Every structure is written in structure tokens, then in C-alpha cells.
Amino acid sequence: MSSRNTARPRTAASILNALPTAVPRIAGNPRVVRHGMSLWPPFWGAGIKVKHISADWRSATVVLRQRPWNMNYVGTHFGGSLFAMTDPFWMMMILHNIGPGHIVWDKSGEIDFRKPGSGTLACRFELGQAQLEQLKEAVARDGKATKWFAVDIFDESGRIVATVRKEVYVRAKHLAPETA
Numbered sequence: 001m002s003s004r005n006t007a008r009p010r011t012a013a014s015i016l017n018a019l020p021t022a023v024p025r026i027a028g029n030p031r032v033v034r035h036g037m038s039l040w041p042p043f044w045g046a047g048i049k050v051k052h053i054s055a056d057w058r059s060a061t062v063v064l065r066q067r068p069w070n071m072n073y074v075g076t077h078f079g080g081s082l083f084a085m086t087d088p089f090w091m092m093m094i095l096h097n098i099g100p101g102h103i104v105w106d107k108s109g110e111i112d113f114r115k116p117g118s119g120t121l122a123c124r125f126e127l128g129q130a131q132l133e134q135l136k137e138a139v140a141r142d143g144k145a146t147k148w149f150a151v152d153i154f155d156e157s158g159r160i161v162a163t164v165r166k167e168v169y170v171r172a173k174h175l176a177p178e179t180a
């Protein structure tokens with residue numbers, strides 16, 4: 001008698017059917033997200049590395065290392081890379097902290113360049129309870145809200161290279177009408 005493996009390989013359709021339940025588990029794990037984002041082609045190619053995302057999604061640290069392929073014409077960091085290193089974090093942190101029943105999107109953003117950036121740059125995001133409460137109150141009152149959040153990008157000597165501001169949009173999800 002042979003010991004044959006009778007398990008069938010999973011088909012592509014069955015793998016795709018599992019995605020709706022697997023993605024929230026993966027996307028909800030800050031450790032997995034930190035590693036995944038560091039390997040995500042737009043971050044990896046720009047030299048951006050996510051160093052830390054806290055277990056409660058209240059803080060994150062991101063670094064940008066200078067490489068020949070992410071420098072601008074005059075040899076400093078490309079401004080788009082500075083903006084990219086800050087792009088999804090406010091939205092993700094709010095999404096994981098505001099609670100179910102909300103839709104969260106980046107609405108707009110702006111960057112204020114203070115000095116040319118070179119070497120390794122870093123920024124640290126901190127989401128406070130007061131900021132969350134303001135958003136929750138505004139959404140409860142108006143059904144939606146927008147709020148500006150800012151993060152400074154520092155060089156290795158601790159000087160501010162740029163400040164990035166992001167406007168985040170939050171609204172309550174519309175629930176399906178109840179049937180009698």
C-alpha cells in the first residue's frame with residue numbers, strides 16, 4: 001500500500017475566495033504591515049523603511065535613506081520621496097483607532113520644505129486620544145469630519161527638513177435600512 005497524499009492542491013478560485021477573511025487579519029497586524037510596507041515597491045524603491053508601528057496603531061516611525069536613485073538634480077533627497085514617506089500613516093492610524101462603522105480617507109496634503117535633506121531622514125507619527133475624540137465628536141454630530149495632521153521630517157542632526165500636513169476625511173458608514 002502506498003502512502004499517497006490525497007489532499008488536493010487549492011485552486012486559484014479557492015485562494016481568491018479566502019482573501020476577504022485573510023486580508024483584514026493581515027492588514028490589522030502592525031508587524032506584518034510594517035514589513036510589508038518596507039517591501040512595497042514604491043517605498044522600497046524610494047529607500048523608505050517603516051521602522052516601527054505600535055501595537056495600538058498610535059505611533060509609527062519611518063526613515064528615508066539617501067541613495068543615488070532617490071536624489072534630485074542637486075544631490076539632495078527628492079521631494080516626492082519625503083512626501084511619500086508620510087503618505088498613508090495618518091489615515092491608517094486613524095482607521096485602526098476610530099472604531100468600526102467609519103470610512104477614512106486622505107483628502108489632501110501639503111509639504112513645507114525647510115532645508116535641503118541629505119543622509120538619513122526620519123519622522124515619527126503620534127496619534128493622541130484628544131485628536132481621536134475630536135474626530136469622533138465631529139462625526140457623531142455632523143456625520144463626517146476633516147482634520148489636519150502634521151509630522152516633521154528630521155535629518156540626522158535633529159534639524160527639521162520638512163513638515164508634511166495631511167487632511168484626513170472621516171465619515172460614518174451608512175447602514176442598510178432595517179427590514180420589518
